[in-house]
Amino acid sequence: MNAPAARHTPETRSRILDAAETLFVEHGFEATSMRMITSQAGVNLAAVNYHFGSKDALIQEVFRRRLAELNRQRLAMLDQLEAEAGSAPLKPSRIVEAFFGTALALAADTEHGGHTFMRLLGRTYTEPNAFVRQFLAEEYAGVLERFLGALYRSLPDVPREEILWRFHFMMGAMSYAIAGTDALQLFAGKFDDADPARLMPRLMSFLLGGLRAPLADFAAKPATRRGGRAAA
Amino acid sequence: MNAPAARHTPETRSRILDAAETLFVEHGFEATSMRMITSQAGVNLAAVNYHFGSKDALIQEVFRRRLAELNRQRLAMLDQLEAEAGSAPLKPSRIVEAFFGTALALAADTEHGGHTFMRLLGRTYTEPNAFVRQFLAEEYAGVLERFLGALYRSLPDVPREEILWRFHFMMGAMSYAIAGTDALQLFAGKFDDADPARLMPRLMSFLLGGLRAPLADFAAKPATRRGGRAAA
DNA sequence: GTACAATTAAAACGAACGTTTGAATCAGTT
């Protein structure tokens, strides 16, 4: 039979993935060596190349196993929203909650590595490594299409270009909120309350405020009344 | 005399700095080797260690030369705002514009490497490398103190914790807007209008919308009227 | 033009990297 995956120790693969995930967050991809990963995982150095083929393939699998589930949840939530709404248009806030809420819920999970992974993911959006960027873009393509489409329908009067930009801004705010909280020491010691559970409402309020902000008038109009309102 | 800096070719230093800046954005710190830097700069391999001491010291100097000027501008603009206002409180929007506007202006400068540097800076906020984080935190400490203080006085009714969080969110949105626009291929091909000059009003509108959003009520209050307004 | 200090140049250093190899070990089948 062709079941080449697991024989007697299927845990070796996941031990490697867990160790890699943690170390990637801590040191980045380049600065994390195979020897660091395998020694932390308690497996032989050659195990990574045996099970995954290469370091790049390992990086890819670290993202794939978590991202597949996250994006599945996102799409399921959007499906449910659209089913409930019937033919009525969706509220932008619900769409945003479906996309960013699921991510924040994963980021709040400190038990099963969700928090670790979301820190890694947030940082990776700006990763210079070309192959990682390429892979992320492919994983996200479908989900982005669906959610952007939903937002376009939800805000028919707002130029799509603007919706795109604001989605971009929202992703940035969320990524930094997660990746930067303990990573960057800029605000170190300043946060009395870094509870991930409270991050959710805080961030969501900020995101929706930004999404609903009046559209900028590019100094095109001579400032008659400072732009119109963007959304509900 | 004790002028050990420059003798007959002071350009070697800056050639190295420029090459390093560009390559760091393109490949990251770890993946950029000394040999890549020196060959792109057209100088000898040993020149970096001679002029800067080490690769880490070079990284530090790449940031220092630009960041010193940026933060000087930021503080000067805040000084001017406070001088104009006299004893009257500053509008939050003006404070935000002073901090993020200067950064965006630098990011819009594609002639003298400002755009390149801002992409690098944005990415570096989440850099795992400990010494880079440490250095950034030190460079920013004074500026953050001043601007956060100004915001606290400008929004006396908003809990400082919330202002801190929103400043954090705003930095994230800006960093991604700059670092992610051409770096990440997530939205590749989707932007018809990626003009850096138009990014400014777009982002500023988003940031102020987020800053002014109603405060989240952490399900603590039983949702009497859905939180109060945050700012002017 | 000779002495001097700053800079550049070419070559080599040991260390660490990702990967490969070939033998040992294991579980299950016959």
Add this chain to the structure above:
DNA sequence: AACTGATTCAAACGTTCGTTTTAATTGTAC
């Protein structure tokens, strides 16, 4: 008990890394 294929293991592979060393070269003051 012998065989088989999957997995683990220790060791080594060639390459690249940041840095150091030592010599050649440069511009300037005496």
